[in-house]
Amino acid sequence: MKLSFELALDVVTFSEQIRANNRFEMASQIFRSGTSIGANIKEAQNAESKRDFIHKFKISAKEADELEYWLKICQSSEYYPNPDEKLLENLKSVILIISKIISSSKRNTN
Numbered sequence: 001m002k003l004s005f006e007l008a009l010d011v012v013t014f015s016e017q018i019r020a021n022n023r024f025e026m027a028s029q030i031f032r033s034g035t036s037i038g039a040n041i042k043e044a045q046n047a048e049s050k051r052d053f054i055h056k057f058k059i060s061a062k063e064a065d066e067l068e069y070w071l072k073i074c075q076s077s078e079y080y081p082n083p084d085e086k087l088l089e090n091l092k093s094v095i096l097i098i099s100k101i102i103s104s105s106k107r108n109t110n
Contacts, residue, residue, distance in 0.1 A: 004038035004060075007094050010087040011035060011067070017081055018074070026070065026080060033066040037094060050105065057102050064095045 011034025019027040037060045044056035068091060074080040 001038065001041050001094075001097065003090060003097065004041050004094050007087070007090045008035045008038045010084075010090060014081075014083055014087055021081070023080060026074070030067065030070045030074075033063045033070060036060075036063040037067065037098075041098075050108075054102060054105050057098055057105070061095070061098045061102065064091065064098060067091060068095070 011030060015027040015031040015034070018030065040056045040060040040063065044053050044060070047053035047056055071083045071088065071091070075082055
C-alpha cells in the first residue's frame with residue numbers, strides 16, 4: 001500500500017525531528033510503530049492463508065493505534081514538536097483503509 005509507505009517516510013522525518021531535540025525514547029517509539037504499519041501490510045501480501053492475512057492487518061491496525069497515541073502525546077506536551085497535518089491525515093487514512101480491509105476480509109471468509 002503506497003499510502004502506508006508514504007506514512008512511514010513522514011514518520012521517519014518526524015522521529016528524526018524529535019531525535020534532534022534529544023528525545024530519543026519518544027523518537028524510537030514513533031519510529032517503531034510508524035514503520036511497522038507498512039511492514040506488516042507488506043507481510044500480509046505474502047500471507048499463507050486468509051487467516052494469516054487478516055492477522056497481519058490486525059497487527060498493522062494495532063501499530064497505527066499506537067502511533068496515534070504517541071502523536072497525541074506530542075500534540076499535548078510542551079516538550080515535543082507537533083506532528084504536521086500531512087502526517088496526521090495520512091495516519092487517519094491508513095487506519096480507515098486497514099479497518100475496511102479487515103472487515104471485508106472477515107466477511108469474505110464466512
